[in-house]
Amino acid sequence: MNAKIRLYVEQGLGQGQTVPLSRDQAHYLFGVMRLAPGASVLLFNGSDGEWRAEVLEAGKRGGILRCEVQTRALQMPPDLWLLFAPIKKARTDFIVEKAAEMGAAKILPVLTDFTNAARVQRERLQAHAIEAAEQCGGTYVPQVAEARKLGRMLDGWDPARRILFCDETLAGEASGLGALLQERRGHGEPWAILIGPEGGFSDAERARLRGLDHAHAVTLGPRILRADTAAVAALALWQQGLGDWA
């Protein structure tokens, strides 16, 4: 049987390992997808790669799978964080989904001076990241951090991790992004991409970021991009220039 269903689980995976299912997982596999004992599923847990598993027991409230063979080794994304200011719910969900697909290692919501967002529901965003990883064939799920204030985050920042921040006040000027990516190639440094809220950074935030040696202001073309568009575009350029796309 062709195993097309990919499921993220929290248990360890390995040859012959049995995996008990939660009620939700059992409902999905046996109620929604109608799998019967003997069917195959692909499992990953973010640390043991991807395994083809066979359904041993299928019930309404649970079930058991058994790992048969590893189908993919664990593939870690580059050490790239995505920091973004939460926006409207649908677009925040979208940014998290895209960050997982594009291969960010960690997703950090940041509260900036102009951030206008209700409480960030970390658990819901984490579930979106898991779903995106299930969909895109990834073997790794980026962790979604608790939302923190940008200022506090910069207070404790390790200067070894460079920051690429998109400054829309530069729109229309030469971006310098191509040259920057070329210059840093081969250095193997950890990075973070920082996407501001609609309305941009405050003057104080912009001044602080500009004063950091490890932060680089860039533009993404002559049009003003929505935050979700800017996130995907910046991730694509970074992955192609310094990440695992090249």
Next chain:
Amino acid sequence: MNAKIRLYVEQGLGQGQTVPLSRDQAHYLFGVMRLAPGASVLLFNGSDGEWRAEVLEAGKRGGILRCEVQTRALQMPPDLWLLFAPIKKARTDFIVEKAAEMGAAKILPVLTDFTNAARVQRERLQAHAIEAAEQCGGTYVPQVAEARKLGRMLDGWDPARRILFCDETLAGEASGLGALLQERRGHGEPWAILIGPEGGFSDAERARLRGLDHAHAVTLGPRILRADTAAVAALALWQQGLGDWA
């Protein structure tokens, strides 16, 4: 008064030109945004740049604006088309919005062998492109074409327009995209980015595309991207490599 509202209109724009408003436009400006005579609005029509206009008459069913001063010249995007296979409604809307923000000159829905989409509503997609242009500060609105079969489109293709197509069967292999963009830099050629449906191209389509001298198969990293993600990522890399971002 600070003119923040941007409105796309179909009339010609120029010094002293008066612009009559449709019922919908009047409702938006005077009913929703509560503008009164004397207020300022930014107008663009895709060909005369952006103009600051003053409200002369404000009514429930109509109104009149008058162009005062040109605030931005027309900025055409590069000659880049985005061809994409329509997917679920929300993601199709999203692709059109993103193509407009990212600076595609024309948006062409294509029906491929594996395209599974209801009727493509061209008018609705065109309205999304207009809204995105209003939002992103663009002075140009990409035209959304009627959906056509990929095979017919390739039958009449001008070979001077190169095609970048994303072939997910290559995922994990070297992409060659960076080298391709570098090689074609400075040639000033028209291009098209072709994004396939979920499930990819059929073998016949892939074979045909691979046989075209003007078509280039590339990959976008080791993970499988959703069509909407792939569209934004490919547009970003093209704009940075060959378009108006560099």
